[in-house]
Amino acid sequence: MARVTATSCQMRADCGRIGILFVVMKKFLTAVLLVVAFVPLATSDVPDQTAEFLFARLQFNMTWNALGQSEAPWHHDYPYSEEFFLGMVRELTGIHTSREAYQIVQLEEEDIFSYPFVYVSEPGFMDLTAKEADNLREYFDRGGFIMFDDFRGWDLAHLGTQLKKVYPSREMIRLEVEHPIFRSLYTLDTLEMTPPYYDERFGGRGPEFWGMEDDRGRLIFIANHNNDFGELWEWVDRGDMPFEPAAKSVRMGINYLMYSMTH
Numbered sequence: 001m002a003r004v005t006a007t008s009c010q011m012r013a014d015c016g017r018i019g020i021l022f023v024v025m026k027k028f029l030t031a032v033l034l035v036v037a038f039v040p041l042a043t044s045d046v047p048d049q050t051a052e053f054l055f056a057r058l059q060f061n062m063t064w065n066a067l068g069q070s071e072a073p074w075h076h077d078y079p080y081s082e083e084f085f086l087g088m089v090r091e092l093t094g095i096h097t098s099r100e101a102y103q104i105v106q107l108e109e110e111d112i113f114s115y116p117f118v119y120v121s122e123p124g125f126m127d128l129t130a131k132e133a134d135n136l137r138e139y140f141d142r143g144g145f146i147m148f149d150d151f152r153g154w155d156l157a158h159l160g161t162q163l164k165k166v167y168p169s170r171e172m173i174r175l176e177v178e179h180p181i182f183r184s185l186y187t188l189d190t191l192e193m194t195p196p197y198y199d200e201r202f203g204g205r206g207p208e209f210w211g212m213e214d215d216r217g218r219l220i221f222i223a224n225h226n227n228d229f230g231e232l233w234e235w236v237d238r239g240d241m242p243f244e245p246a247a248k249s250v251r252m253g254i255n256y257l258m259y260s261m262t263h
């Protein structure tokens with residue numbers, strides 16, 4: 001019969017404590033990995049810092065219901081839409097850029113002021129903190145431009161509510177095809193287009209384009225309501241989107257970029 005000693009009992013106790021600690025650490029690491037998966041790092045993998053134009057995607061504070069999403073809404077279509085659009089910008093405009101020239105920037109950080117053109121996905125999940133609202137106001141006042149994309153239905157009213165935190169006295173306006181932003185490089189005859197997918201929250205309304213002007217009449221953002229350029233850019237590159245609306249979204253995106261750089 002094996003002898004039971006104080007030393008062997010102590011070793012068993014230590015092993016038991018180690019086992020419990022291992023289980024706790026395993027659960028903790030699992031939770032951390034889930035958080036990391038939901039909130040990716042605030043930098044692109046290989047940003048091309050030599051490019052004249054870097055595509056900046058905004059990471060912002062989100063509403064509680066964003067937790068029910070399989071992917072952080074601000075991150076949708078990243079980085080595939082960036083890669084496709086940057087390739088088109090390089091080929092169609094002569095701007096020195098590359099498919100790898102993209103960057104994620106956090107709205108609460110000072111880095112946002114380094115990017116004159118910023119892309120925002122799913123603003124229907126945006127819940128601006130006081131710091132974010134202050135930074136966004138300063139960004140616009142310095143001459144920055146934002147493209148809001150991938151939202152529909154009542155999300156437009158939500159975006160308007162969030163922007164009241166930035167400019168309480170300003171209102172959004174619906175843009176018509178005659179606006180200069182739709183002819184800064186390519187001249188568009190109509191704003192009608194087929195969105196990448198149907199959503200009953202459209203309420204029978206097709207894509208609309210909204211914006212807001214500063215005190216000098218400069219458009220400071222454009223909002224692709226009931227539409228999703230990022231989806232078109234990602235999936236047409238894989239052959240899974242109709243060519244005509246995707247091509248129009250590219251022309252419009254380049255118009256946005258040109259307007260932002262010249263106004």
